[in-house]
Amino acid sequence: MGRWEPNARGRLAKAALELYSERGFEQTTVAEIARRAGLTERTFFRHYADKREVLFAGSGQLQELFVRAVADAPESAAPIDAMAAGLDAVSETFADRRDFARARQAVIMANTELRERELIKLATMAAALTGALHGRGVTEPAASLTAEAGIAVFKVGFERWIVAAEEREMAEMMRESLAELKAVTAGR
Structure with missing residues (x-):
């Protein structure tokens, strides 16, 4: 193997996801990932x-x-509208990554430890969003409720976006999920 390999990180991620999908997360070793990527464990x-x-x-x-x-x-944005701006920004990062997101989610859902890790990630994100809302002057419990609602919208919108038959953009799914939440809270 050469001293320098272009896009090693991307190749490792691709190889890992392929192996996790083929063999399962638990059954895949770092050595196998590195070998599939044409790289070393180091x-x-x-x-x-x-x-x-x-x-x-x-x-x-x-x-x-x-x-x-x-x-x-x-x-001037209401807390939920500030959250909508965050959802739009996040959606942009997933452009052209739907296949990766689908495969990643399938691997995570097949493993209890990974599902727990995903929930911790979302809880950490909710806490950080609560802090951002506090920084905007939003008090409790509104800040925590808005942040948790934003994470729920993200989770539901993401899960709808990765469905095999879905072709709409993620931002559209997020806006639709947020509209559903607003409708539910308005009693419609």
């Missing part, structure tokens, strides 16, 4: 702490984007 560990991190590596950046978009929404 290279794997330069990019990921462990084989779970392949599935959760972008979580921090996603959270930062979501929080920044909520914080940067116009001052």
Whole structure:
């Protein structure tokens, strides 16, 4: 193997997801992932702490984007509309990644440990969004309720977006899910 391999991180992620889908998360080793990517285990560990991190590596950046978009929404925006701005921003990051998202979600749903990790990621994101809303002057319990509602909209919209027959863009699914939440809370 050469000293330098282009896009090693992407190749490792692709190889891992393929193997997780084919063999299962538990049955796949780091050595197999590295071999499939044409790299070494050492290279794997330069990019990921462990084989779970392949599935959760972008979580921090996603959270930062979501929080920044909520914080940067116009001052006049109601809390739920600031959350809508965050959902729109997050949706953009998933453009052209539907196949990856579908495969990733299937791997996560097939493993209890990974499902727990996904829930922790969402709870951490909700706490960060609550902080962003506090920074906008939103008090409790409105800040926590809005953040949790935003995460629920994200989760439902995402799950609808990855359905095999679905072809609409993620942003549309998020807006539709948010509209459904607003309708439910309005009693319609």
